[in-house]
Amino acid sequence: MNASTPTEQFVADSIFIFDLSGKRVVDCKQPTQIIEPAKLISSDNGQTITEKIQQIKATTNVQDVLGIKFDKFADGRSYSIAARLREAGYTGALHALGDINQELVFMLKRVGFTHFHLPDPGASELSPQILEPFAGHYQAAQDGSQAHWH
Numbered sequence: 535m536n537a538s539t540p541t542e543q544f545v546a547d548s549i550f551i552f553d554l555s556g557k558r559v560v561d562c563k564q565p566t567q568i569i570e571p572a573k574l575i576s577s578d579n580g581q582t583i584t585e586k587i588q589q590i591k592a593t594t595n596v597q598d599v600l601g602i603k604f605d606k607f608a609d610g611r612s613y614s615i616a617a618r619l620r621e622a623g624y625t626g627a628l629h630a631l632g633d634i635n636q637e638l639v640f641m642l643k644r645v646g647f648t649h650f651h652l653p654d655p656g657a658s659e660l661s662p663q664i665l666e667p668f669a670g671h672y673q674a675a676q677d678g679s680q681a682h683w684h
Contacts, residue, residue, distance in 0.1 A: 556660035565601030571611035604632035620646035
């Protein structure tokens with residue numbers, strides 16, 4: 535459908551993978567399928583976005599690792615696709631690829647990403663302030679967090 539092959543993955547010497555705990559991951563299974571939002575949304579095969587998301591979820595098994603590409607850090611489509619995959623029941627690893635940085639990790643976690651491919655921050659761990667910059671949440675999200683009044 536819209537997935538790149540693993541050989542088309544992002545390869546850069548200065549990109550490192552971090553997990554939900556903020557630790558740099560060396561032994562990490564790379565994405566087996568990369569979703570490019572522009573291609574997913576623009577493909578005109580008669581399916582709605584919801585149907586396309588359901589199809590991705592249905593054709594992905596437990597061992598598969600999905601990656602979602604960010605063409606521009608300000609493009610919200612990748613966030614929406616991640617959240618919709620989680621809503622559809624996808625429970626596997628979900629990698630954020632492309633034009634992202636440390637400041638986005640908190641929001642990426644909130645919508646369901648499990649791994650972040652980031653430019654080298656110069657440390658083997660991300661700062662706790664990057665992972666959890668706020669003491670509470672205003673609303674619930676895909677990461678299981680709840681608003682403080684719940």
